[in-house]
Amino acid sequence: MALGYQYRIEDGENTHRPIQQISILQRESKYRIGHRIRTDQTFFKEAEILWRLRYSIKGQVPLQGLELDPGEQYLIVSNELIYMNQNGEDDLENRFVASLGFYFDDKNKLEIGFDYRTDDYLVDDRFRHRLWFKFGYYKSL
Template sequence: MKPFYLLLLCCVFSFNTKAQNTYNIGTLPTINLSKSLENNWKINFKSEFRQLFKTGQFGNNQTTNYDYVHTDAAIVASKKTGLNNTIAGGFLLRFRDQDIVKRTIQQFTIINRFNAFRLGHRFSTDQTFASNETMALRLRYRVTFDIPLNGQSVDKNEWYLKISNEYLNRFKNKENYDLEIRVLPNVGYVFTDNNKLEFGLDYRINDFVNQSTRQRFWLAINWYISI
């Protein structure tokens, strides 16, 4: 992951010197409910509650305070197609002020398990539809590394470290393209085999193409429950 961090640092410093650089600070609490079904199928329900506590521009003391951004409700069905592979598809509703955004989702995931850690690759696309807006297409790739902090595997009442790095390409029309880079270092705790909690930083940087870089710092809190 070293090449990524070099790229990220170069982007941050170069855009800081050239253009308007804004930031957001907020929280992203999320609840994930999953249920295993027959024939290697699984269904997952996810709800996210995005809150913004501070918005501003670097070098400018003027800021905007609290704003409840939106609530997401998504359902995704997945099927294990091989020893390490899973395909998935689903639908998301985003509830925001006076508007409901609809999104269709397609995913392909590869999980490689090693002696002391796990490495995951997720390739996904989604299509977003909002009122009076052109349909937006996103192409995404995420790599995730997680490792137990006690022993060789993650067991009940133990901690683990999870680091994700994602590249998100967004196309709205021929003239509207954006690249977003995300870094998510998280620490997790396993209460039981069916109940775990993760928390950490969700850092996002985008708007490179328009030279008006936006950086977002989210406190991520993810609760996973298997039923």
């Protein structure tokens, strides 16, 4: 279980987002499967609250051997479905991510890949899709 907070400045507007989540990790012989259920609420200065409920599933597989050891690479694939409601209007978003990871040690890893998103499923004539190159460095304290 985790709680979080995000403060964001975008287009000159400040938003506040409290986050609540539950994560479950299954460790099988060669791979890991993670499940996450998250809720968050985004507070805007001049708009109604954006409520979101998110579910994601992520798989991780080492590319060498049966376990992920320091200095090895791994593949990560995840899918996240997001339901959102603002002003009584519902919408859905889907995020699919595929990345190559580099595991340096228990405290450092790097992931490089692609993030493909689709949204505005329930809004008339606004369906869209986007693709980003994703780069992340993770440091455990």
